[in-house]
Amino acid sequence: MKFSDKILFSTIIIMAIALGASGYFFVNYVFDASLEREVGQALDESSILQFAFETAALNVPSKYDVLQDAVVEEIGAKLEAGGQGGRLLRISGEDMETLYISDGFAEATDFLSQIDRQTRIYQIIRENDRYYVQTGSMIDALDRVLYLETLSDVTGVFEERTQGFHIYRRMTVLVLLCGSVLMWGIAVWLTKPVRLLKKATQKMAEGDYGYRAECISHDEMGQLTEDFNRMAGALEENVAQLEDAVRAREDFIGAFSHELKTPLTSIIGYADLLRSRKLDDETHFLSANYIYTEGKRLEAMSFRLLDIVVMKRSSLERTWTKAGEFFDYLRQMYGTAEEYRLDIQYEPGQVYGEANLLKSVLLNLVDNACKASEPGSLIEIRGKKKTGGYWFAVKDYGVGICEEECKRITEAFYMVDKSRSRSRNGAGLGLALCAQVLSLHHSGLEIESVPGEGSCFSFLIPDGEEEEDA
Numbered sequence: 284m285k286f287s288d289k290i291l292f293s294t295i296i297i298m299a300i301a302l303g304a305s306g307y308f309f310v311n312y313v314f315d316a317s318l319e320r321e322v323g324q325a326l327d328e329s330s331i332l333q334f335a336f337e338t339a340a341l342n343v344p345s346k347y348d349v350l351q352d353a354v355v356e357e358i359g360a361k362l363e364a365g366g367q368g369g370r371l372l373r374i375s376g377e378d379m380e381t382l383y384i385s386d387g388f389a390e391a392t393d394f395l396s397q398i399d400r401q402t403r404i405y406q407i408i409r410e411n412d413r414y415y416v417q418t419g420s421m422i423d424a425l426d427r428v429l430y431l432e433t434l435s436d437v438t439g440v441f442e443e444r445t446q447g448f449h450i451y452r453r454m455t456v457l458v459l460l461c462g463s464v465l466m467w468g469i470a471v472w473l474t475k476p477v478r479l480l481k482k483a484t485q486k487m488a489e490g491d492y493g494y495r496a497e498c499i500s501h502d503e504m505g506q507l508t509e510d511f512n513r514m515a516g517a518l519e520e521n522v523a524q525l526e527d528a529v530r531a532r533e534d535f536i537g538a539f540s541h542e543l544k545t546p547l548t549s550i551i552g553y554a555d556l557l558r559s560r561k562l563d564d565e566t567h568f569l570s571a572n573y574i575y576t577e578g579k580r581l582e583a584m585s586f587r588l589l590d591i592v593v594m595k596r597s598s599l600e601r602t603w604t605k606a607g608e609f610f611d612y613l614r615q616m617y618g619t620a621e622e623y624r625l626d627i628q629y630e631p632g633q634v635y636g637e638a639n640l641l642k643s644v645l646l647n648l649v650d651n652a653c654k655a656s657e658p659g660s661l662i663e664i665r666g667k668k669k670t671g672g673y674w675f676a677v678k679d680y681g682v683g684i685c686e687e688e689c690k691r692i693t694e695a696f697y698m699v700d701k702s703r704s705r706s707r708n709g710a711g712l713g714l715a716l717c718a719q720v721l722s723l724h725h726s727g728l729e730i731e732s733v734p735g736e737g738s739c740f741s742f743l744i745p746d747g748e749e750e751e752d753a
């Protein structure tokens with residue numbers, strides 16, 4: 284059953300019980316009050332009749348020394364006639380034998396036996412589908428004690444009660460019908476956020492992680508929707524990260540097997556040539572040399588990979604090193620290269636890190652800058668003391684890299700121009716290693732590049748104190 288239907292049905296049940304109970308008590312209350320009033324009137328009338336009888340008995344001529352039954356009958360008839368047709372009474376003697384009775388008065392019961400001198404009694408009786416208040420009292424008439432009973436018709440009060448229940452039942456049905464329609468609308472409106480959330484969870488279960496539930500209220504349901512959307516956002520981010528990681532791993536495996544396959548195919552082909560045929564000296568040398576250089580490339584690649592794996596698991600032993608030491612090292616490595624013009628400028632300062640690893644990062648960046656530039660190009664190497672650390676930058680005026688590729692060049696085996704990189708002994712692992720080293724130093728590579736104009740690779744090595752705080 285739907286949640287809105289549950290709200291609707293439970294409300295209808297509560298409304299039906301409430302209306303039924305309140306109607307029952309109200310109609311009964313009105314009935315009780317009316318009946319009480321009728322009983323009061325009947326008892327008052329009984330008192331009046333008792334008094335009238337006693338007065339009439341006193342006026343009986345004194346020639347009768349006792350009150351004759353015939354006189355009782357005469358007074359009874361007069362009293363009945365005084366009631367304008369609606370009065371019913373019975374007068375009984377000492378032995379409860381009937382002395383006078385109106386037409387239509389009920390059969391004698393043991394009602395009279397309950398009467399005594401002080402109290403007037405009454406009872407409600409039903410006779411031929413009509414209801415009456417029967418009263419009873421004692422009359423002291425001369426030397427006799429008689430019983431007076433009256434009957435008042437109260438069928439109207441009972442009919443009013445039946446009518447009241449009837450009207451109330453109809454009212455209840457009408458109110459329930461209107462209330463149900465109204466409640467249905469309210470239930471549908473109240474449960475709309477739940478339906479929207481349900482739709483969102485279904486969409487997400489189908490894999491649409493970008494779907495968000497519409498927030499249509501500012502109450503607890505609205506808060507729940509916002510929390511759900513926040514959770515969906517976090518989930519989407521996590522799924523995207525997982526997908527990226529899986530894609531990166533697949534790319535890595537694909538690139539790794541490709542990088543292995545090409546040199547291995549050449550090595551196997553040349554080795555086969557060497558062992559299967561007698562070659563002239565020059566071809567023999569060229570084949571052996573090819574096997575050697577490709578083997579060297581594989582060796583370099585496996586060392587780099589090893590470096591990356593080890594780097595991921597290692598911790599650093601950082602020390603303070605003078606910034607000048609890094610630039611002197613670069614000058615030493617590239618000082619003799621006439622192909623490129625190295626412009627090194629730096630501010631004195633201290634760098635907190637593992638010097639050898641940072642040197643290899645700088646070497647990689649300068650190496651890449653050289654590979655990307657035409658012979659004779661300028662390569663600028665800068666060092667600056669900045670707040671929070673020491674900043675290095677390597678800028679070239681070479682081929683540059685487009686924005687899309689900038690995001691991927693730190694992935695292992697990623698090469699922008701594969702044939703160019705391979706021809707220069709590259710395997711797309713240099714920047715991956717740099718990124719690894721820098722992340723161990725709580726830093727990262729900043730790349731600014733414009734295709735055809737050149738690139739600038741920079742990074743900031745944070746000072747020890749700040750990093751320890753972090």
Ligand code: ADP
Pocket residue numbers: 647651652655679681682683684692693697698699700704705708709710711712713714715738
């Ligand atoms: P490789 O060992 O092949 O040089 P890297 O990881 O160092 O691999 O570099 C990845 C790719 O990024 C290279 O193939 C190269 O195309 C591109 N690249 C790196 N540095 C530069 C640069 N300064 N200018 C243009 N392209 C660059």
